[in-house]
Amino acid sequence: MTTITDAAPGRSTVRLPVIRALLDDARRHKYVDGVLGVRASPSWAGPETFNHEGVPVRVVACRSTLAVREALLGRSRGRWLVLLTDRDELDLGAGVLTHLVGHRLRTPDPWDAVRHSFSATGIDPTLTGGAGARDLALGLLTATSVDGWPAARGGVLTRDHALAAVAVQHLGWSGGSPDLAAVLEWSTRPDAVPRIADLRELAGDVLTDAVLQWLAAAALGVRGPVEHLLRTGQVSDLAPWGLVMGTVAAALADGSASTAEREVAAAARIRAEAWLGTPVPAPPQLTAWSEVVAASVTARSAAAGRVLARADELLRRVQAEGLAGRSPVLRAGLDARLVVLAETLRRAGDGTSGDVETAWVTVRSHQLADATDDVRLRAMEAAVRLWRWLATPEPSGSGSPLAEHISRHTTEHAWVDTAVAVLAGGTGHPELDTAFEALLHRVRSRRAAADETFAQALAVHTLDDPPDTGPGTRRSHGGVWHVEDLLHDVVLPLAAAPQVESGVLLLVLDGMSAAIANQLVEHLTTSRTSGWAEAVLPGQARRASTLAVLPTLTKVSRTSLFSGELREGTQETERQAFQALTRAAGVSSRLIHKKGLDSSREGHAVADDVRAAVEDTAGTRLVACVLNAVDDALDRSDPGGTTWDADAVKHLAPLLQLAQQRGRVVVLTSDHGHVIERRLGEQRRYASISSGRSRSDAEPAGKGEVLVSGRRVLLHGGRAVLAVDERVRFGPLKAGYHGGGSPAEAVIPVVVLVPGVVPTGLPAEVALRLAGPQAPAWWTGPVTLAVTPAPVPTGAAVGEPVAALEPTDEGHLFSWSTQPAPATPAATPQASARGADVARRLLNSAAFAAQVDSARRSAVTPELVAALVAALVDTPGQRLLLVDVARLLAVPEAVVLGPVRQVQQLLNLEGYEALRLDVDGTTLVLDEALLREQFELGS
Known part of the structure; x- marks a missing residue:
């Protein structure tokens, strides 16, 4: 826009906005048309004619009185005529003035027009003063704008009001006084x-720069850089x-900081100028600036993505990449922290010192550490878990009965496999990846040794296992629960029990290992939309497991x-035997294999008759479905690279939805x-094989193989050689294999899921116990805080619970409870001296005793509160996942929030949160300093 300059002494060039403002003023004085005389430089750069509020306007620049008179002679009624002249009123004469609106020349004052446009009676001098x-x-x-400006508050137009109005109208400002976060x-x-x-x-540099300066003033200590970036067009770089x-x-x-770091930082600061x-x-x-940005980019939005990408680029421009690890927000900061953790893992693996837990907490404290789509974070979490497992001593397995090995696989080794x-x-x-490779090598060596002892126990058990002599002896297999007993012992009693009003849905996922079951159950019980909770069978402390028939093949084990x-048999064999078995038990049932689940109607997830069977809870007490997604993946895809949630198994999600409804x-x-092909093994060729992992005993068992014989070996004449080492195969290359004698193939998980369980109550018609946390302590917590695992009675976790499936004193087959099974004692944290000291002081605190006395009846004892506090004090970052809290408080994870709230009532005095749930909703955080202050625990 051209700036105003004096064309003659005392006369300024007038622009269109001033003309329009003068016309508006004339309209306010009841003039609808006429002649408007304006004292100004007789020059006009705008349009000769235009419309204003629907009335035609003609502007004429008049350098003399004669020119004014000539313009008057040519005027038309119903129009505006605007005369621009530098002549004074004496030169024009009374005759000319009588034709003008108000009988006088108007001296244009743009501020007067601005005042009227904001409906103000006055203007703050801070707006009108100064150059420009x-x-x-x-x-x-x-x-x-067409709608005008918002009226000035109190009648006085301030600089803030005027510039804010422009920012809202033209810059998309949200309104109100700016602060750095909003800018x-x-x-x-x-x-x-x-x-x-x-x-x-539109409006020129002066107004635009004034608005930007107004915004930059909110930046306070960093106003200079912010204003510079705004004025030079680098607006989008403010946050980066x-x-x-x-950083x-x-x-x-x-x-x-090291001297090298300080030198890099000083040089980067100079380059940033x-x-x-x-x-x-x-x-x-600068730190304050960064903190405000960090708070504004926590949301996973496209804007946050652009900010972080640009920040990484700018960090490289000032050559400060080496400082990235100091940032809890930058992507480069997360990258650097992951590299440090990887190096720490590698050093720890070499036997040298390396604080893995501290490095992991540093990674987890980064704002991007909860990105579920970052494969590096998922892998690093798995690596830390495996390192923790390696740091825990492995109990001796030589000579142990098979039941102990099955229990160990279910409670520990399957999670390692996950x-x-x-x-x-x-x-x-x-x-x-280099650090992961070394870690996996150590894990595989330890797992291979455990698999070998399992296989030895399997061979002994299979050889010594006597035949069944009737229902009374069905469960006397040395504490080992066999897969052929599952229907007799659990499924049919559940389906027949009148208290289980809606019956049972039995889902057999062909090929599902205990490791995959871990993933599936975690998804089903933690997803906000699934609505399932895991239960344990009466008398059991943990999830149950059964032993497959040998070789571990579908045609013998599933049949x-x-x-x-x-x-041994086929699908038809299974169908006929199932019907006979359930009929004899008096249970109406239906068995549906893979083909029967597929719907012939487009847009329907399952076949109509399958839906009808699941919905018919009175007429079909037991519906059994075979899902082949896992077994199929062994031939055609990648079971190891699949995330096993409900959506990964065809038909599983809709079947579960129907069952829940x-x-x-x-x-x-x-x-x-099954075992997964990792491209690390070898094929051993034999003449007589029944699968990629099983063969006849025509040749003796080699390294990584085991000879099994007995009544539960249904192929090769009751004697077979099974592969144990996951790297051994007898057939062609596939994505995975089964048939062998490793625990990953032979141990079958048995998961019981109940619908509609919420922390406030449980269904009254069924009587299973809610399961406590199933993952081992090292899965979610540092090894220094590992809880002492509950001793598992021989057979209790693998099949003996069937004896407990009897009516209770109240006449029910089961009894619901939100507490874990009686066999599970409260976990005991291995607190350090510091954590134990804080816990002791808390228990002896008069303030804590007063809180306990005044609290309502609580299921959480003071001793458990102290144990939780001790664990939090000792944990890096003083944070514990709720699954660990559930383990410490000896409650199921599904209802842990209730006890947590009770603990918070005891520890959070007068609304101050010494104990809080983090924004992620899954982590409990302790403010130790506040706790010490509130309860006067001392330093």
């Missing part, structure tokens, strides 16, 4: 830069530079499961497990 004030007024008039949020909008350009083109300079400031302000102007603020101001499946695929990051006896109890099990 006239251009500012003209800019305000030009920027006026940063606005700067991330994709339209911020083009809006500034549009305002500059805040993150970068915060630089962290190194400058850290007295423990090219973008931020000079001087660059001091570290405290973590290995996550880690084995790598991340594509060389430094991380035996559905037959209720050892048997009808209130059915779900028993989720398998017929055998």
Whole structure:
């Protein structure tokens, strides 16, 4: 826009916004048309004619009185004629003045027009004073929208009100006085830069710069850099530079930083002057800038993604990549922390010192550490879990009965396999993958040794296992629960029990290992939309497991499961045997295999008759479905690279939904497990094989193989050689295999799921116990805080619970409880001296005793509260996942929030949160300093 200059002494060039403002003033004085005389430079750069409020307007520049008179002669009624002249009223004469609105010349005052446009009676001098004030007024008039400006509050137009109105109207500002957080949020909008350009083109530099300065004033200590970035068109860099300079400031302000780090930071600060102007603020101001940005980019949005990507680029421009690890927000900061953790894992693996837990807490404290789509984070979490497992002593397995090995696999080794499946695929990051490779080698060596002792116990058990002599001896297999007993012992009693009003849905996932069951159950019981809770069978402490028939193949193990006896056969064999078995038990039932589940109607997840069977809770007490997704993956896809949730198993999600809608109890099990092909093994060729992992004993068992014989070996004449080492196979290359004698193949998980369980209550019609946390302590917590595992009575976790399936004193077959099974004692944290000291002081505190006395009846004892506090004090970051809290408080994870709230009532005095649930909803956080202050525990 052209600025106003004096064309003659005392006369200024007039622009269109002023003309329009004068016309508006005339209208306010009841003039609808006429002649408007304006004292101004007789020059006009605007349109000769235009419309104003529907009335035609003609503007004429008159350099003499004669020119004024000639213009008057040519005027038309019903129009406006605007005369611009530098002649005074004496030169024009009374005859000319009588034709003018108000009989006088108007001296244009743009501020007067601005005042009227804001419906103000006065203007604050801070708005009208200073250089460029006239251009500012003209800019305000030009920027006026059709709807006008908002009226000035109190009648006085202030600078804040005027500039805020422009920011709202033209820059997309949200309104109100700015603060740094709001300015940063606005700067991330994709339209911020083009809006500034549009305002500059419309209303000129003076108004645009004034608005930007008004916004920058909110930045306080970093006003200089913010204003510089705004005025130079680098609006979208406000947030990225805040993150970068915060990282630089962290190194400058850290007295423990190395000399090299401080030199890099100082040089980066100097380089930043090219973008931020000079001087660059001091570290405290830069830190404040960074903290505000960090708080605004926590949301996973497209804007946050752009900010983080740009910040990484700017960090490279100032050559400060080496400082990235100091940032809890930058992507480069997360990358650096992951590399440090990988190196720490590698050193720890070499036997040298390495604080893995501290490095993991540093990674977890990064704001991007909860990104579920980052394969590196999932892999690193698995790596830390495996390192914890390696740091715990492995109990001796030589000579132990098979029941102990099955229990150990279910409670420990299957979780190892779950973590290995996550880690084995790598991340594509060389430094991380190198550390993972070394870790996996150690894990595989230890697992191979455990598998070998399992196989030896399996061979002994199979050889010595006597035949069944009737129902009374069915469960006397040395504490080992056989798959052919599952229907007799659990499924049919559940389906027949009148208290189980809606019956049972039995889902047999062919090939599902205990490791996959871990993933599936975690998804089903933690998803906010699933609505399932895991239960344990009466008398059991943990999830149950059965032993597959040998070799671990479908045609013998699944057929035996559905037959209720050892048997080889086909799907038709299974169907007939199942019908006979359930009919004899008086249970109406239906068995549906893979083909029967597929719907012939487009848009329907399951076949109509399957839906009808599941919904018919009165007429079909037991519905059994065979799902083949896992077994199929062994031939055609990648079972190791699959995330096994309900959506990964065809038909599983809709079947579970139907069961939940009808209130059915779900028993989720398998017929055998599998091992995954890792491209590390070898094929051994034999003449007589029954699968890629089983063969005849024509040749003796080699390394990594085991000879099994007995009544439960249904192929090869009752004597077979099974592969144990996961690297051994007898057939062609596939994605995975089964048939062998490893625990991953032979141990079958038995999961019981109940619908509609919420912390406030449990269904009254069924009587299973809610399961406590199933994962081992090292899965979620540091090994230094590992809880003492509950001793598992021989057979209690693998099949003996059937004896407990008897009516209770109240006449029910089962009794619901929100507490774990009686066999599970409260877990005991191995507190350090520091954690134990804080716990002791808390228990002896008068304030805590008063809280206990005044609290309502609580299921959480003071001793358990103290144990939880001790564990939190000792945990890096003083944070525990709720699954660990559940283990410490000896309650099921599904209802842990209730006890947590009770503990919070005891520890949070007067609304101050010494104990809080983090924003992620899954982590409990202790403020130790506040706890010590509240309860006067001392330092």
